Amino acid sequence: MKFTPYSEKLMNPKWKRKKTKILKRDDCTCQHCGDTESLQVHHRYYRDDTEPWDYPDTVLITLCADCHRVESDLPRGIRALMGLAYSVYGREF
Numbered sequence: 001m002k003f004t005p006y007s008e009k010l011m012n013p014k015w016k017r018k019k020t021k022i023l024k025r026d027d028c029t030c031q032h033c034g035d036t037e038s039l040q041v042h043h044r045y046y047r048d049d050t051e052p053w054d055y056p057d058t059v060l061i062t063l064c065a066d067c068h069r070v071e072s073d074l075p076r077g078i079r080a081l082m083g084l085a086y087s088v089y090g091r092e093f
């Protein structure tokens, strides 16, 4: 299987479509601080076997760049635990 860098995956039209949908759902507003600029769509967790656009919408959230940075700084172990919690308690799994 060819390895595709994550940054390249985010150029994929499937991700762009998903991202637009999430931004619209969240009213183009950061769900943490209410900012409406430099918005990004954040994955609450990552799984090695899942493409960025294949996650349920509930896993994705609109954040501004600042809030996104804070979220992304969470240690990997915590994110792995969150992924586990979602797969146990999440409705869409």
Ligand SMILES: [Zn+2]
Binding pocket: 030, 031, 032, 033, 034, 035, 063, 064, 065, 066, 067, 068
């Ligand atoms: Zn924010």
